[in-house]
Amino acid sequence: GLRRVTGHGDVACLRAAEIADGTLDPARGVVPSGGEADPGRVAGGDVVLRVEDLVKTFPVTKGAFLKRRVGTLHAVNGVGFELRAGETLGLVGESGSGKTTTLMEILRLRRPEGGRIEVGGIEVGAAGAGVAAGSGGRGRTLRHDVQIVMQDPMGALDPRLTVHQLLAEPLRAVGSDRDAVRSRVHELLSLVGLGPAVSDRFPAALSGGQRQRIGIARALATDPKLLALDEPLSALDVSVQAGVINLLGRLKRELGLAYLMVAHDLAVVRYICDRIAVMYLGHIVESGDTETLFSDPKHPYTRALLSAIPIPDPERERTRERIVLDGEQPSATVLPRGCVFVDRCPLYRTADDEVRERCRTERPASRPVPGQRTHAYACHAA
Structure with a gap:
């Protein structure tokens, strides 16, 4: 029931007195990802992703019908880092600093314009690795190993498909049979904390947090080694964000995943990331352990x-x-x-x-x- 808290008002909470005197102050009680009390932090394993001197430019054109090139936009210039299994690296910076472009260059799984990208020790675009996504045996393996969780869960899910169909789609694409698909879909729903009852629902019938969990489950369908997280929490309420953050931490610990995360909320970055790379105008200006x-x-x-x-x-x-x-x-x-x-x-x-x-x-x-x-x-x- 509602009870009076001196100097505040009325609140319906059994622990309101502890909150009022600061006993439950999150600033004092929560240990971020770099701290010893974080259950999601594991020792770094093998190198999952290595980026060296990555370069990406875009042509600047002028003219409505007869376009001509008038300049070059240097989106990413000499970016390099390593990411190990069980580790989370956050890319932070203002809009236009090159974070998402770096992420998308890695996800293209093609030879970059400049520099090198290695996924699981395999150089992307090298002979035998497949030029386009999914071409060749090693290229298809790379596509299995790298998946993405999009920023807007509603825009990332086909509204015409049920949850079961959404999760079964990547499994059928890799050649799984009907029984394996049914078993894996049930396993994926349990993995992200959802029951089998949601498998027949459409995305519009789910909450924002449930939709993002479905997006995470779909990304995990092919047992990837690396998850690219493109601002996965920005479209969610703060209370829902906490559940998704804890889910990502648990999955990283249980599955040994590596996360490459792009985000603007530095408080979230501090909690979930082991290391941070600060980008400005296509360059990494500082990097290091989060704390x-x-x-x-x-x-x-x-x-x-x-x-x-x-x-x-x-x-x-x-x-x-x-x-x-x-x-x-x-x-x-x-x-x-x-x-x-x-x-x-x-x-x-x-x-x-x-x-x-x-x-x-x-x-x-x-x-x-x-x-x-x-x-x-x-x-x-x-």
């Missing part, structure tokens, strides 16, 4: 992103440092000769003339933080 990056960011762009995370405490929110970047992210059609962040960097304005000259003329290379094996950043002035 290290949150507690000791080196690059000024990373500091600005972290300072924008809202804190649900009015006193701390009023007193903390807030870094506001001037202007918007510039176009990727004409990249600066030096650092790509130089036009908005707060450290550039206070640096001496020698450092400012390097920022304008020399592209900073990624350098490791002394004493930290995985933490690295690309900045002259930090």
